[in-house]
Amino acid sequence: MTKAVFFDIDGTLVSFRTHSISQNTLADLYALKEKGVKTFIASGRPLKMMDNLSGFPFDGYITLNGAIVYADDRIIFRHPIDPVTAGKIAEIADTAGMPCVTYCEDRLAVSMTDDTTNMTFKMIKLPPIPVIPAVEMAREPVYQFTIFADEEQEKTMILPEADKLEPSRWNPMFMDLNPKGLSKADGIRAICGHFGISREETMAFGDGGNDIEMLKYAGTGIAMGNASDNVKASADHVTGSVDEDGIGMALHHFGVL
Structure with missing residues (x-):
């Protein structure tokens, strides 16, 4: 039953x-x-x-x-994601100029916006969210990153401590990163x-x-x-x-x- x-x-x-x-x-x-x-x-x-x-x-x-x-x-x-790992991912996203949404327990922010993020936010009817560098957000516990990279871009990405991260997708334009497993x-x-x-x-x-x-x-x-x-x-x-x-x-x- x-x-x-x-x-x-x-x-x-x-x-x-x-x-x-x-x-x-x-x-x-x-x-x-x-x-x-x-x-x-x-x-x-x-x-x-x-x-x-x-x-x-x-x-x-x-x-x-x-x-x-x-x-x-x-x-x-x-x-949450291991704090050292979260800090490294945030630094890579900010340095590469790659849009990244960082999710903490009580707030979220996007590191930058472009045509892809704007189109995606409109598709899921997301209200405006703050634009804050990922490294600044990662000073508190991070539960998820959403990185705007398609599957081809993902293949070229070098993620530090990748063995501590679990990537997944529900849209081809971006991937979610959570703790491994x-x-x-x-x-x-x-x-x-x-x-x-x-x-x-x-x-x-x-x-x-x-x-x-x-x-x-x-x-x-x-x-x-x-x-x-x-x-x-x-x-x-x-x-x-x-x-x-x-x-x-x-x-x-x-x-x-």
Whole structure:
């Protein structure tokens, strides 16, 4: 029996076309709540950037790809990047003139902006954020970097202490960097421990590369129809796309609703 369902945001719950949760999917979320099934967000976004969820009362939030997890209005798990490693990454990004978003516990900033960052921020409807050098932000604990480098640029990057970092992508234009081995699966594990739910009683939905470990870890991993092939290969089931209300299709297919 499924007791908890975890949802990625961008491309899973929220359409890139409409920038919102569809009315059908929102109705399914409330139906889950009526049945007593707990619902959680599992995103690469920080909590401050989750303003596109139609006001739905989720039971908890896995943020920054598992680096900070919230439940019952408090942090139940946190895992920052090693401070020495964070300082070195920040210095490289600033020296190379490479746009870098630095996420700390209570704030975030971008080191510089260009056409790519502006286009990306518009795509995900991100409100203006401060422009602060990454090295300045890295003076406090850093939970995630988002570096604006495509896959070809990534191949030429020399990252110090790369063995301490976990890169992932949910968009080809940038990559997230988190502590090595950390993923949304760690967030699911923390939430299951907090609420006394077994791994087998969980279901997860995702579409991006940063969802792969979560889909593998959950009792039932569901890839959206708009997911890339490697994400689909990691899932137990492939449903319709976000614009086809694929979440509802899978919830009914597995008898959760």
